[in-house]
Amino acid sequence: MSTTVAQAPAPPATSTPQPPVRRPDRRRRRALWMHVPLALCAVVTFFPFWAMLVLSLQPKQGVELPGSLLPDSVSFDAYADALGSNQVYEWALNSAVYSLASVVLVLLFASMAGYAFAKKRFLGREFVFWLFVAMLMVPGHLTLIPLFIMVSEMGGLDTMWGMVVPTIANAQAMFLMRQFIQEIPDELLEAARIDGASEFRVYWSIILPQTKPIMATLGTFVFLWHWNDFLWPLVSQRSPGNYVLTVGLNSLQEQDTELATTMAASVITFVPTVVVFVLLQRFFVRGVMMSGLK
CATH class of the missing domain: 1.10.3720.10 (MetI-like)
Structure with missing residues (x-):
């Protein structure tokens, strides 16, 4: 007389949860784009100070724009x-x-x-x-x-x-x-x-x-x-x-x-x-x- 042992049903296979796909943050990108006009305003604001400093380092020289703003030599x-x-x-x-x-x-x-x-x-x-x-x-x-x-x-x-x-x-x-x-x-x-x-x-x-x-x-x-x-x-x-x-x-x-x-x-x-x-x-x-x- 043979006996059959009932096998317990196998547990359902569980799939490993995948990490969510990171999408680019729109707020971060928007914040970065907002820095662009601010950076341009900063450059425009800083330009007169740069011109003042550069021209003070070029005595006895004629002023030629824009060449004078990028001097080859400086003097104090x-x-x-x-x-x-x-x-x-x-x-x-x-x-x-x-x-x-x-x-x-x-x-x-x-x-x-x-x-x-x-x-x-x-x-x-x-x-x-x-x-x-x-x-x-x-x-x-x-x-x-x-x-x-x-x-x-x-x-x-x-x-x-x-x-x-x-x-x-x-x-x-x-x-x-x-x-x-x-x-x-x-x-x-x-x-x-x-x-x-x-x-x-x-x-x-x-x-x-x-x-x-x-x-x-x-x-x-x-x-x-x-x-x-x-x-x-x-x-x-x-x-x-x-x-x-x-x-x-x-x-x-x-x-x-x-x-x-x-x-x-x-x-x-x-x-x-x-x-x-x-x-x-x-x-x-x-x-x-x-x-x-x-």
């Missing part, structure tokens, strides 16, 4: 001529004093005003604030003549303080500081007052440390504005010894100075702005990001 004689003049050092010192003094005073008064408008309650606060905001809509050229008359009556023409003081009241800086300080919790200020801190101590120990990002951003902008300022220093200063670099470079053109020397002086003027931006870049980016989030 123009930089030696520019730095060999005592006037350039005087103009650089005047620009540094004008810019740094304006940065310190603008940030000081803008932070004080921003603190008052953001955290204080007083009669006419909103009216005065919007009056300051309305100043942003008035072009600076319209106030140039009244400002010149006021400074002249106070004896500030051809003086450093007469050039610095009119730039202290910066409505845009005050507005940005006020918007930033509004986000600081009131509980921090109340806790400091309960501990016996005076209003100045609250401002100095609570407000200022919290506003470092926006102050670094504003400080960078204010420095660049005043370092590159031309019109007001030109109007308020008469003697060449009180010129800033921008006005001094303009006077070099009137003296028939060689083009390479003028370009070399322009490069020297441009270097401090790059150094300031590199040193404050992380604060600058952080301030812009925090302002955007708020």
Whole structure:
């Protein structure tokens, strides 16, 4: 008698799952195509600086475009001529004093005003604030003549303080500081007052440390504005010894100075702005990001 053993049915064959076919990401390709116009804009923006640098390295040579933009040889004689003049050092010192003094005073008064408008309650606060905001809509050229008359009556023409003081009241800086300080919790200020801190101590120990990002951003902008300022220093200063670099470079053109020397002086003027931006870049980016989030 034979017995048959029933065999269990074999399990169905399972196929190994194939990895999904990776298709090119459309978003990534779109992002790459968006970088093309940005790169072109960067090249167009960088071109004047490249021309300034290249022309400063070709003294006593005629300018022929586009050949002069790709020089065969370079020389630093123009930089030696520019730095060999005592006037350039005087103009650089005047620009540094004008810019740094304006940065310190603008940030000081803008932070004080921003603190008052953001955290204080007083009669006419909103009216005065919007009056300051309305100043942003008035072009600076319209106030140039009244400002010149006021400074002249106070004896500030051809003086450093007469050039610095009119730039202290910066409505845009005050507005940005006020918007930033509004986000600081009131509980921090109340806790400091309960501990016996005076209003100045609250401002100095609570407000200022919290506003470092926006102050670094504003400080960078204010420095660049005043370092590159031309019109007001030109109007308020008469003697060449009180010129800033921008006005001094303009006077070099009137003296028939060689083009390479003028370009070399322009490069020297441009270097401090790059150094300031590199040193404050992380604060600058952080301030812009925090302002955007708020």
